[in-house]
Amino acid sequence: MESKYNATVIGKIMITPDIMVLRVNADNPRAEFESGQYTVLGLYGHEVRSLNSEAEHKFSPNDKLIRRAYSIASHRAASNELEFYISQVKDGQLTPRVFGLEQGDRLFVGEKIVGMFKLSDTPKGMDIVMVATGTGVAPYISFLRSHIAENSDINMAVIHGAAHQWDLGYYSELSFLASTFPNFHYFPTLTDADETWQGHKLWIEEMLEQGILASEANIAIAPEKTHFFLCGNPKMAKGISAWLGQYEYIKHSRKAPGALHVEEF
Ligand SMILES: Cc1cc2nc3c(=O)[nH]c(=O)nc-3n(C[C@H](O)[C@H](O)[C@H](O)COP(=O)(O)OP(=O)(O)OC[C@H]3O[C@@H](n4cnc5c(N)ncnc54)[C@H](O)[C@@H]3O)c2cc1C
Secondary structure (H helix, E strand, C coil): CCCCCCEEEEEEEEEECCEEEEEEEECCCCCCCCCCCEEEEEEECCCCCCCCCCCCCCCCCCCCEEEEEEECCCCCCCCCEEEEEEECCCCCCCHHHHHCCCCCCEEEECCCCECCCCHHHCCCCCEEEEEEEHHHHHHHHHHHHHHHHHCCCCCEEEEEEECCHHHCCCHHHHHHHHHHCCCEEEEEEECCCCCCCCCECCCHHHHHHCCHHHHHHCCCCCCCCEEEEEEECHHHHHHHHHHHHCCCCCECCCCCCCCEEEEEC
16 A cells, blocks of 8 residues: 655644644645645554553544644745644544654645635734634634734734643743734633633633723724634634624625634634
8 A cells, every 4th residue: 555644743842741733844845825724634543542542432444544634833834844733632533643653753744725714814904813722723823923023003812711821832932922012912811720820710701701802902892893713612612603793793704704713623
């Protein structure tokens, strides 16, 4: 059987035993993409599963290429080197094999980079709120790496919900951007923080309800002024979409443009 592998692991940064930043080098360059888009990663069933995983919920034959979608965290002009932010589903088919990879190992990376969750769909001059849970922050890293420098005239905010301090991947990059760009605001919030955490401990809906965007980022919750992006847990996406409904936010689609953009993992 000819292997479909077309890329090499060049970096594996463990944020926790179940969250990692994975950097790959594709054998052939990819065309320039839009920040926020995704591609596919794939590994064969014969690859070793990580030591801290569990039995997979469904058996993967040795010769099956298991493929799943992953948002790209890289700058949109990255061509060969692509970065992903991945959480391990312990009984999943693909992620325990991804967590078993080491530097220099080979894998499959989709030739095409696709998706509708793009900052470029937002009309010029709009403020941008990027809401994420867990690894849902990945596309926003691409948004910011690609576009923050050219958007000094609008306000941008990331609201990132996670369980513990150590689950906040990209904390230092986002904190650095917040301290460097006066128009960028970063609101991490934790549901299970320990006593060392001095930051927010609210549910994302509660933060919005308390008016944090207006008071700390000068951002209005109004579809004609501000576009919302929601990425991550489907429950969060549903809850915040419903909450934004009271402000007449409409979900964006190809046929009907709206100020609410949603990507569920
Ligand atoms: C557009 C897009 C972008 C994404 N970006 C990211 C990203 O940036 N980072 C990230 O970490 N993830 C991302 N995901 C999610 C990713 O594609 C995978 O779904 C995730 O990594 C789990 O894959 P897996 O093969 O390990 O788990 P799977 O084997 O797919 O299992 C997932 C879960 O569903 C349950 N399950 C699935 N099928 C069955 C079944 N038949 N019976 C019982 N239970 C079942 C399993 O028990 C398990 O808990 C994205 C998804 C989409 C659609």
